[in-house]
Amino acid sequence: MHSWSTPSARRPVDAVVSLPGSKSITARALVLAALADGPSRLVRPLRARDTDLMADALRAMGVGIAVDGSGHDTDWLVTPGALRGPVTVDAGLAGTILRFLPPVAALADGPVTVTGDPRLHERPNAGLIEGLRGCGVQVEDAGRGRAPFTVHGTGAVAGGAVTVDASESSQVVSGLLLAAARFDRGLDLSLAGGVPSMPHVQMTVEALAEHGVRVDRTATGWRVHPGPVAPVDRVVEPDLSNAAPFLVAALVTGGRVTVRDWPHRTTQPGAHLEHLLPRMGADVQRTPSGLQVTGGARIAPLVADLSEVGELTPVLAALCALADGPSRLTGVAHLRGHETDRLQALDEVLTATGATVTQLPDGLEITPGPLRPAELDSYADHRMVMAAAVLGLAVDGVVVRDPGTVAKTLPDFVDRWAGLLGEHAGAVS
Numbered sequence: 001m002h003s004w005s006t007p008s009a010r011r012p013v014d015a016v017v018s019l020p021g022s023k024s025i026t027a028r029a030l031v032l033a034a035l036a037d038g039p040s041r042l043v044r045p046l047r048a049r050d051t052d053l054m055a056d057a058l059r060a061m062g063v064g065i066a067v068d069g070s071g072h073d074t075d076w077l078v079t080p081g082a083l084r085g086p087v088t089v090d091a092g093l094a095g096t097i098l099r100f101l102p103p104v105a106a107l108a109d110g111p112v113t114v115t116g117d118p119r120l121h122e123r124p125n126a127g128l129i130e131g132l133r134g135c136g137v138q139v140e141d142a143g144r145g146r147a148p149f150t151v152h153g154t155g156a157v158a159g160g161a162v163t164v165d166a167s168e169s170s171q172v173v174s175g176l177l178l179a180a181a182r183f184d185r186g187l188d189l190s191l192a193g194g195v196p197s198m199p200h201v202q203m204t205v206e207a208l209a210e211h212g213v214r215v216d217r218t219a220t221g222w223r224v225h226p227g228p229v230a231p232v233d234r235v236v237e238p239d240l241s242n243a244a245p246f247l248v249a250a251l252v253t254g255g256r257v258t259v260r261d262w263p264h265r266t267t268q269p270g271a272h273l274e275h276l277l278p279r280m281g282a283d284v285q286r287t288p289s290g291l292q293v294t295g296g297a298r299i300a301p302l303v304a305d306l307s308e309v310g311e312l313t314p315v316l317a318a319l320c321a322l323a324d325g326p327s328r329l330t331g332v333a334h335l336r337g338h339e340t341d342r343l344q345a346l347d348e349v350l351t352a353t354g355a356t357v358t359q360l361p362d363g364l365e366i367t368p369g370p371l372r373p374a375e376l377d378s379y380a381d382h383r384m385v386m387a388a389a390v391l392g393l394a395v396d397g398v399v400v401r402d403p404g405t406v407a408k409t410l411p412d413f414v415d416r417w418a419g420l421l422g423e424h425a426g427a428v429s
């Protein structure tokens, strides 16, 4: 276990950054390519723990995934194969594997056991398991509604009409929709309640359409028609949620940051930064290079419902702790089931560095206070390391334990952060 002394900013940042591919798009592209009726090429997929484990899991089930190229610019060539069990897959701490892989496993010709990090075994998954059972799949979970569990694939899934509880994660909906064209009757999915992170569901629907799958919006959910999944060659967009700490650095330091290759149109929740950051005092422009964020004279507090963009909460909460008034972030109760209980972790981290925090059932109230140095945990959560790095810009002496946890989606975050500040990587001991 290492510690990282996060660098404070001595001057306004002025940087143009390129970021690796989107975790969420890479995960969907891998699953759909694996279910397709021919080979697909993924250009610039994210290579990080979550997506490498997804590729390993699919390989273990019989899918060919070959690396083409070297260095940063490697493609993945995905060749579908007969899906097989018995297999045990390691989902690490990835919600995308926990919820996207089991419906694929149900199409295998034998049992697939999903296991992972200790915290993965605490992440809620009853909605998906019940949804699979409703599709006619046998799942053994010892009544826990969580990993580890075994999906008893028989080579075919009936599908049909199911009602699912996706209130704890949109990934329950996405996982079932992604595999549904290969179910005998397709899927008529109705929601039992609300669903967070709707842009991610829209991302799923659009990815399916790109693969030639017919998906209709219904009064109660979505209907996926049974049929073939076409192969697709695609270039993966940069990860806009991982762009958040870099863009936010412009506000913290009164500087300017451009993220290159910002997509013209996207379903990634990070797209919402374009209107959220101006509410906190930034000037945001699309330039020929990408999205440019310029910090202003002040950081304004934020009162916002983040239910659609929960992934952005840790970095935005850190920014709120540096604002000139109290903020209120709501709509994110489901963050308690993420990599860590993010509302509890943010309360601890922001309090340790000087803010006054009140936990709400579905969010946080954050009142900034005089900043102070602190040694912070990473909570095995990539986004908590990024939040700590944002706080560290404004105060000397922020240290993060186990920064390597960023490997989940951005393995070289610490080097990139040093590059943003025009420095070499900060002390990692």
Ligand SMILES: O=C(O)C1=C[C@@H](OP(=O)(O)O)[C@@H](O)[C@H](O)C1
Residues within 6 Å of the ligand: 023, 024, 025, 027, 095, 096, 168, 169, 170, 171, 174, 196, 197, 200, 201, 310, 311, 334
């Ligand atoms: O479908 C996806 O790729 C994701 C959906 C969201 O999950 P939740 O709805 O569980 O928040 C998001 O937070 C996660 O990082 C990625």
Ligand SMILES: C=C(OP(=O)(O)O)C(=O)O
Residues within 6 Å of the ligand: 093, 094, 095, 096, 311, 338, 339, 383, 409
């Ligand atoms: C919640 C996240 O990840 P996961 O896909 O593991 O749910 C995240 O990346 O913020």
